[in-house]
Amino acid sequence: MIPLHVPNVSLHRHSRSQIMKDNLKRILLRQWQFYVILALPLVYIIIFAYVPMYGLAYAFIDYSPSKGIFGSAWVGLRHFKQFFSSPSSTAVIFNTLWLGIYGLVAGFPIPIILAVALNEVGNKSYKKVVQMVTYAPYFISTVVLVGMILQVTDLRLGIINNIIDLLGGKRINFMAKSNLFASIYVWSGIWAGAGYGSIIYLAALSAVDPQLQEAATVDGASRIKRIWHVDLPAIRPQIIILLLFNLGRILGIGFEKAYLLQNDLNIKVSEVISTYVYKIGLVYANYSFSTAVGLFNSLISVCLLVTANFMARKLSETSIW
Amino acid sequence: MRIDTQSRNKMSDNLFMGAIYLFLTILLLVVLYPLVYIISASFSSPTAVGAGRVWLWPVDFTLVAYKAVFSYSQIMTGFANSLFYMSVGTVINLILTLLAAYPLSRSEFRGRGFFTGVFVFTMYFSGGLVPTYLLICNLNLVNTRAVMIIPVALSVWNMIICRTFLQSTIPEDLFQAAKLDGCSEFRLLLKVVLPLSKPVLAVLGLYYGVAHWNSYFNAMLYLTDKRLFPLQLVLRSILIMGQIDYTMTDVFDIEYLMQRMGLSQLLKYAVIVVASVPVMLIYPFAQKYFIKGMMIGSLKG
Numbered sequence: 001m002i003p004l005h006v007p008n009v010s011l012h013r014h015s016r017s018q019i020m021k022d023n024l025k026r027i028l029l030r031q032w033q034f035y036v037i038l039a040l041p042l043v044y045i046i047i048f049a050y051v052p053m054y055g056l057a058y059a060f061i062d063y064s065p066s067k068g069i070f071g072s073a074w075v076g077l078r079h080f081k082q083f084f085s086s087p088s089s090t091a092v093i094f095n096t097l098w099l100g101i102y103g104l105v106a107g108f109p110i111p112i113i114l115a116v117a118l119n120e121v122g123n124k125s126y127k128k129v130v131q132m133v134t135y136a137p138y139f140i141s142t143v144v145l146v147g148m149i150l151q152v153t154d155l156r157l158g159i160i161n162n163i164i165d166l167l168g169g170k171r172i173n174f175m176a177k178s179n180l181f182a183s184i185y186v187w188s189g190i191w192a193g194a195g196y197g198s199i200i201y202l203a204a205l206s207a208v209d210p211q212l213q214e215a216a217t218v219d220g221a222s223r224i225k226r227i228w229h230v231d232l233p234a235i236r237p238q239i240i241i242l243l244l245f246n247l248g249r250i251l252g253i254g255f256e257k258a259y260l261l262q263n264d265l266n267i268k269v270s271e272v273i274s275t276y277v278y279k280i281g282l283v284y285a286n287y288s289f290s291t292a293v294g295l296f297n298s299l300i301s302v303c304l305l306v307t308a309n310f311m312a313r314k315l316s317e318t319s320i321w
Numbered sequence: 322m323r324i325d326t327q328s329r330n331k332m333s334d335n336l337f338m339g340a341i342y343l344f345l346t347i348l349l350l351v352v353l354y355p356l357v358y359i360i361s362a363s364f365s366s367p368t369a370v371g372a373g374r375v376w377l378w379p380v381d382f383t384l385v386a387y388k389a390v391f392s393y394s395q396i397m398t399g400f401a402n403s404l405f406y407m408s409v410g411t412v413i414n415l416i417l418t419l420l421a422a423y424p425l426s427r428s429e430f431r432g433r434g435f436f437t438g439v440f441v442f443t444m445y446f447s448g449g450l451v452p453t454y455l456l457i458c459n460l461n462l463v464n465t466r467a468v469m470i471i472p473v474a475l476s477v478w479n480m481i482i483c484r485t486f487l488q489s490t491i492p493e494d495l496f497q498a499a500k501l502d503g504c505s506e507f508r509l510l511l512k513v514v515l516p517l518s519k520p521v522l523a524v525l526g527l528y529y530g531v532a533h534w535n536s537y538f539n540a541m542l543y544l545t546d547k548r549l550f551p552l553q554l555v556l557r558s559i560l561i562m563g564q565i566d567y568t569m570t571d572v573f574d575i576e577y578l579m580q581r582m583g584l585s586q587l588l589k590y591a592v593i594v595v596a597s598v599p600v601m602l603i604y605p606f607a608q609k610y611f612i613k614g615m616m617i618g619s620l621k622g
Contacts, residue, residue: 031431033506034424038436041421044474048456049443055452114348117341130345132605133352139600141535143553144593147560151593152355157586159358162373191352222330223337256538260561274450281451282542294449302445 059292065285079292089276089293096272099258100250103186108243110194112235115201116227134195146260149188150175181266185257200242204235244312248305251297273297363387363590370586386584386591396592398548399555406551407533410470414529415522417475422483423510427496437484440477457543468543469536469551476532479525486521487514524610527603534600556596560589 059079061072083089114134121127140148152158153174161171174180208231216226255274262270273293281290357377362370366381374380390396424430425437447453453472462468491514499509537553544550558564565585 027431030429030506034427034430034432037420037506037510038424038432041417041475041480042436042439044417045440045443045477048453048472048474049447052448052452052456053446055448055455058451113344117345120338120341121345126345130349132608133349135608136356136601136604137352139531139535139604140597141537141553141556141600143535143537143556143560144596147556147589147593148355148359150561151359151586151589154586157370157373159355162376165373195352220330223334260557277450282454287451287455291449291451294451298446298449305445 056291056295058287059295061288063288075288079289080296082289083293083296088271091268092271092273092276095269096251096253096274098269099182099185099253099272102182103189104246104250106186107190107194107197108246110190111197112201112239114194115198115205115235116231118198118202119205119231120223120227131195135199136195137192138196140192142256142260145188145192146257149184149261153184175261175263176265178266178269181261181269185261185270189257200238201235204238205231208234240315241312244308245305248308249301250304251301359590359593363587363594365587367584367587370590386587387595389584389588390591390595395547395550395555396552396559396595399550399552402549403534403552405466406469407530410473410533411526411529413470413474414476414479415526418480418483418525419510419515419518419522421475421480422487423514425480426484426487426491428493429496440480444477454542463543464546464549466549469533469539469549472539473532473536476529479528483518483521483525487518490521491517520610527607527610531600552596556592559592 057069060074060076061069062075062078063069063072118127118130121130137145152160155161155171155173158174160174164171172180174184212230212234213226216230221229251273253272253274255272255278258270258272259275259278262275274297277290277294277297280286280293358375361377361379362375363386364379364382364384365375366383367385369375369380421440425433425440427433448456457463457468457472462471495513496509499513504513535553537551537557540549540551540554541557544554563585565588
């Protein structure tokens with residue numbers, strides 16, 4: 001009997017396209033699991049981060065509650081023009097920028113100096129004590145921090161005024177003076193955050209090759225010279241990144257602290273963009289104008305951050321993304 | 322006579338070290354003194370505080386302020402609420418964070434780049450206050466416990482830290498070996514990745530926990546029912562708006578009415594201490610983890 005040459009079905013499986021189809025199936029079989037795992041966080045971010053972006057339309061319409069969002073007239077850039085021509089807006093922008101720049105100039109070097117100083121200390125227990133104490137205020141909540149500020153600067157009972165009294169000076173009503181607001185805001189922030197901010201520099205400093213430091217000392221460098229030529233260059237990437245990152249966020253003066261420190265006497269200097277947006281939008285219910293201002297703020301911040309990141313990449317090999 | 326560079330350096334070095342120690346000690350005192358003062362003042366008598374006799378140690382030691390604080394029902398409700406929001410909130414945070422970080426850390430995930438972008442974009446741009454507020458209203462979340470937990474269920478920043486950790490700590494061969502054994506991604510996540518992520522989950526748990534404990538903005542915006550108020554909101558009315566309701570305490574009698582001024586101040590100091598104590602106690606133990614967290618975060622790529 002002549003064996004029938006029956007086409008072997010299994011031979012088809014090994015053809016090129018079949019193998020590719022099998023691989024694709026195997027890939028999709030694996031991939032769908034990733035999608036399922038990612039589903040919950042994805043749903044969250046879509047609902048709470050992306051859906052509100054539709055609300056940005058409020059900035060371009062003349063919203064009135066009776067007409068609803070679709071019935072209200074389109075006004076284009078009117079709210080933005082209104083914002084720029086209003087004197088109160090200029091004041092608000094200026095306040096925000098001033099607090100941001102003052103805070104950056106005064107506050108940026110201090111964690112670095114602290115980290116460098118700590119790095120030089122030989123006594124381990126002293127170092128630990130300083131670290132423990134200076135890191136602590138970071139965890140105090142904004143409400144408690146402002147509460148402490150109000151207590152400490154109190155005209156009659158505050159410890160600062162008690163000391164001034166003791167030294168023979170005249171008591172100062174700190175919270176009532178608008179020219180002192182920025183300093184109170186900035187320096188309390190430094191008091192609370194400098195210690196924590198130094199951690200990242202300290203970590204980088206401890207990673208500096210001790211051989212480099214030894215070589216510098218052997219070459220006859222004093223401590224100061226060694227710090228300037230070996231340690232500081234070693235943490236240059238961190239310094240640049242953090243500086244640029246903070247510059248990018250300069251308009252983002254937070255709502256919480258400013259709002260709590262505001263009072264009728266200092267409101268001219270304490271109204272920042274975030275509190276302004278809040279009051280216009282949720283207290284006076286002027287949704288359109290508030291959204292416009294908020295959108296403006298977001299866009300500027302994005303531009304600043306993108307520029308900052310671009311510059312970081314140019315100046316060092318590291319960048320935020 | 323040749324002045325030895327060595328000895329010149331020694332002198333400038335000693336001077337320098339002296340300056341360093343001086344700087345650090347001053348910093349130490351500047352940070353420490355307000356904290357010590359507040360604690361001391363809280364244990365002093367109302368009259369001593371009112372007369373400004375407290376400088377460093379408690380004067381006329383008394384626990385009356387704390388008695389007032391612990392019997393102040395609104396404070397205690399706030400405390401309990403904050404504990405609830407913090408514990409439930411942090412658990413949900415960690416679950417969502419890991420669920421997002423895991424797929425985004427796996428190089429085989431075909432949507433990886435795109436979805437990472439989807440998440441990261443929200444760190445830089447958002448709809449703003451009014452649109453978010455209206456959304457919460459439309460979702461009927463206003464004045465519920467859920468509004469303190471769900472809208473803040475995920476921090477993309479923390480998720481990136483988690484992703485970086487997973488990418489750099491879990492070796493690729495582990496995944497290959499598991500796949501050869503026919504392991505599904507779900508089992509991989511649960512049985513392999515979860516136990517290995519304990520360090521980063523500890524760090525992030527602390528970050529999230531402290532954030533929950535300290536937050537007041539969402540509560541201020543969305544909560545009107547006093548029974549739901551977190552501690553920080555109660556503190557705000559006491560410390561900043563000066564609204565102390567003595568009928569809520571057991572310290573409501575004539576003698577203290579006379580010393581009301583001093584007692585108000587005293588109450589504020591005591592409340593500051595009580596509110597910060599939980600965080601201050603945990604923080605030294607957590608310090609190690611926070612530092613690690615910052616280092617992981619600094620490597621974020």
